[in-house]
Amino acid sequence: MRLRKYGLNPGRIHHIFISHLHGDHVFGLFGLLSSLGMMGRKVPLHLYGPAELEELMAYYSKFFGPLPFDLDFVSPPENGDYIYECDKMTVTAIPLKHRIPAYGYLFREKGKALNIRKEQIDTYGLGIADMVKIKRGEDHITKEGEIIPNSKLTLPPYHRRSYAYISDTVYDPGLAESVRNVDLLFHEATFADKDKKLAKQTLHSTAAQAATLAADAGVKKLLIGHFSTRYKDPALLETEARKVFGETVGVKDGDIYSVPLKRLKRE
Amino acid sequence: MRLRKYGLNPGRIHHIFISHLHGDHVFGLFGLLSSLGMMGRKVPLHLYGPAELEELMAYYSKFFGPLPFDLDFVSPPENGDYIYECDKMTVTAIPLKHRIPAYGYLFREKGKALNIRKEQIDTYGLGIADMVKIKRGEDHITKEGEIIPNSKLTLPPYHRRSYAYISDTVYDPGLAESVRNVDLLFHEATFADKDKKLAKQTLHSTAAQAATLAADAGVKKLLIGHFSTRYKDPALLETEARKVFGETVGVKDGDIYSVPLKRLKRE
Numbered sequence: 001m002r003l004r005k006y007g008l009n010p011g012r013i014h015h016i017f018i019s020h021l022h023g024d025h026v027f028g029l030f031g032l033l034s035s036l037g038m039m040g041r042k043v044p045l046h047l048y049g050p051a052e053l054e055e056l057m058a059y060y061s062k063f064f065g066p067l068p069f070d071l072d073f074v075s076p077p078e079n080g081d082y083i084y085e086c087d088k089m090t091v092t093a094i095p096l097k098h099r100i101p102a103y104g105y106l107f108r109e110k111g112k113a114l115n116i117r118k119e120q121i122d123t124y125g126l127g128i129a130d131m132v133k134i135k136r137g138e139d140h141i142t143k144e145g146e147i148i149p150n151s152k153l154t155l156p157p158y159h160r161r162s163y164a165y166i167s168d169t170v171y172d173p174g175l176a177e178s179v180r181n182v183d184l185l186f187h188e189a190t191f192a193d194k195d196k197k198l199a200k201q202t203l204h205s206t207a208a209q210a211a212t213l214a215a216d217a218g219v220k221k222l223l224i225g226h227f228s229t230r231y232k233d234p235a236l237l238e239t240e241a242r243k244v245f246g247e248t249v250g251v252k253d254g255d256i257y258s259v260p261l262k263r264l265k266r267e
Numbered sequence: 268m269r270l271r272k273y274g275l276n277p278g279r280i281h282h283i284f285i286s287h288l289h290g291d292h293v294f295g296l297f298g299l300l301s302s303l304g305m306m307g308r309k310v311p312l313h314l315y316g317p318a319e320l321e322e323l324m325a326y327y328s329k330f331f332g333p334l335p336f337d338l339d340f341v342s343p344p345e346n347g348d349y350i351y352e353c354d355k356m357t358v359t360a361i362p363l364k365h366r367i368p369a370y371g372y373l374f375r376e377k378g379k380a381l382n383i384r385k386e387q388i389d390t391y392g393l394g395i396a397d398m399v400k401i402k403r404g405e406d407h408i409t410k411e412g413e414i415i416p417n418s419k420l421t422l423p424p425y426h427r428r429s430y431a432y433i434s435d436t437v438y439d440p441g442l443a444e445s446v447r448n449v450d451l452l453f454h455e456a457t458f459a460d461k462d463k464k465l466a467k468q469t470l471h472s473t474a475a476q477a478a479t480l481a482a483d484a485g486v487k488k489l490l491i492g493h494f495s496t497r498y499k500d501p502a503l504l505e506t507e508a509r510k511v512f513g514e515t516v517g518v519k520d521g522d523i524y525s526v527p528l529k530r531l532k533r534e
Binding site: 024063 | 294
C-alpha cells in the first residue's frame with residue numbers, strides 16, 4: 001500500500017535487504033510478498049539478511065504460501081565479501097551491535113566506463129578496438145608509436161556514489177571505518193541526548209551519537225530517523241544532531257534524497 | 268500506525284476477531300501486538316479466530332516474542348454457541364465458504380435494564396426492591412393488591428443493536444438466516460458483476476451478490492468493501508449493489524458508521 005502511495009512499481013523490486021528480525025523492520029515484507037504473488041510475479045526475489053530470515057519465511061510460506069515465484073536467500077558472508085554484486089554496484093553487509101543479529105548495508109557504485117571525447121575520435125582516427133581499450137582506461141598508441149595518455153582522450157570519470165544504511169545499532173565508533181566517506185549515510189537516531197542511558201540499555205543510538213559517527217567517518221550527508229514515538233517533535237533530534245554534524249536531515253518514510261552523478265576533477 | 272492516525276488508543280482493545288488467515292486479514296496483527304508490547308501492556312488480549320491462528324501466533328512468539336502480556340485464544344464453538352459474551356453483548360461466529368477456514372462475526376447488544384418513569388416512583392411509593400423487579404420487566408403489585416403493568420411504569424425498552432461482519436466469502440444465500448434483520452451488515456464485495464465467474468472461482472462475492480444477501484436478510488443498512496484493486500473507481504461496485512439494495516454504502520478503512528440507540532415503540 002505504501003509503495004502504491006509513493007507511485008512505485010513493486011514488480012521492479014528484485015532485491016530486498018533486511019537488517020534484522022524485529023517487527024518494525026520485517027513485518028512489511030509479508031504483505032509485500034503476498035501482494036507480489038497476487039500480482040502474478042514469476043521472477044525470483046532475492047532476500048538478504050540474517051540467517052534466521054530464511055526460517056521465518058519458511059513459516060510464512062507454511063501459512064500464506066506457496067508463492068508463484070522463488071525466494072532466494074543470501075545471508076552475510078562471514079569473510080566480509082560483498083553480499084551482492086552486479087556490473088553496476090556492490091553491496092556489503094556491516095555487522096551491527098543490537099539485541100539480535102543485525103546488519104547495515106553499504107551500497108556502492110562500480111566505476112563506469114570512461115566517456116571518450118568525441119573530437120579525439122577523428123583526431124586520432126580511433127577504431128572500435130581502440131575505443132574499447134580507452135574506455136577501460138588504457139592509453140592509446142598511434143601508428144607512429146606516440147603515446148596519447150588516457151586522460152587526454154576521455155572525460156573525467158564519474159565519482160562512484162555510495163549510500164550506507166545503519167539501523168538498528170548501539171553507538172559503535174568502529175562503524176566509521178565501514179562507512180568512511182560515503183555520500184549518504186542513514187543512521188538510526190532513536191533517542192534524544194537526555195535518554196542516552198536508555199539508548200545504551202536498548203542498544204539504540206542517540207541523534208548526537210549518529211552525528212558523531214557521521215563526522216568521524218567524513219560522510220557527505222547524514223540522514224537520521226527511526227525516532228522513538230516518545231518525542232512529540234522529532235525536530236529536537238535533528239537539532240541535537242546538527243550541533244555535532246551540520247549536514248544532518250531528519251527523515252520520514254517516503255522522503256527522497258538524491259546523490260547527483262558528478263564527474264571527478266582531474267589534476 | 269493506522270490506529271494512531273485515526274486517534275484510537277490501542278490500549279483499550281481487549282478483544283480481536285480474526286476472520287481467516289489470509290495476509291490482508293491478519294498481517295496487521297503482528298505489528299499491533301509488537302506495539303502493544305512496546306507500550307508496556309500487561310493485561311491479556313483475547314484473540315478469536317480459526318484454530319490455526321494459535322499455531323500462527325506460536326511462530327510469531329518464537330521470532331518476535333515473548334510478549335509482556337498473555338494471549339488468550341478462542342476458536343468458534345462447533346455447536347454454534349456464542350464465541351464471546353459479557354453483560355453488554357454477545358458475539359456469534361458465522362462459518363463462511365472461502366478457500367480456507369473463515370468466519371464472519373455477529374455482534375449483538377443484550378437488552379438493557381428498563382428505565383422507570385420517574386413520576387411513577389412517587390405515585391406508587393416504589394422502594395428499592397420494587398424498582399429492581401420493575402427494571403427486570405416485572406409488573407408491580409400495590410399494597411392494596413392492584414396489579415400495575417410494567418409497561419405503565421417504564422419507558423419503552425431500547426432496541427438491541429446488531430452488526431455483522433462477513434468477509435471473505437463466496438455468495439452464500441444461507442448466510443441470510445445468520446444475519447437476519449441486523450442494523451448494519453458489512454459484506455465483502457470483491458468483484459463487479461462482469462467478473463462474476465472470477466468471484467465464484469476465488470470464493471469471493473460480487474457487489475450485487477452482497478446486496479442480494481442484504482435484501483434477503485432484511486438488514487437495515489449494508490456496507491460493502493474489500494474491493495479488488497482492478498477497479499479504478501469503486502463507485503462502480505456501489506452502483507451495482509444499490510440497484511439491488513438501496514441502503515448500500517461503499518466503505519474504506521477508517522470510515523465510521525454509527526447505529527443510533529433507539530427506544531422501541533410500544534403498542
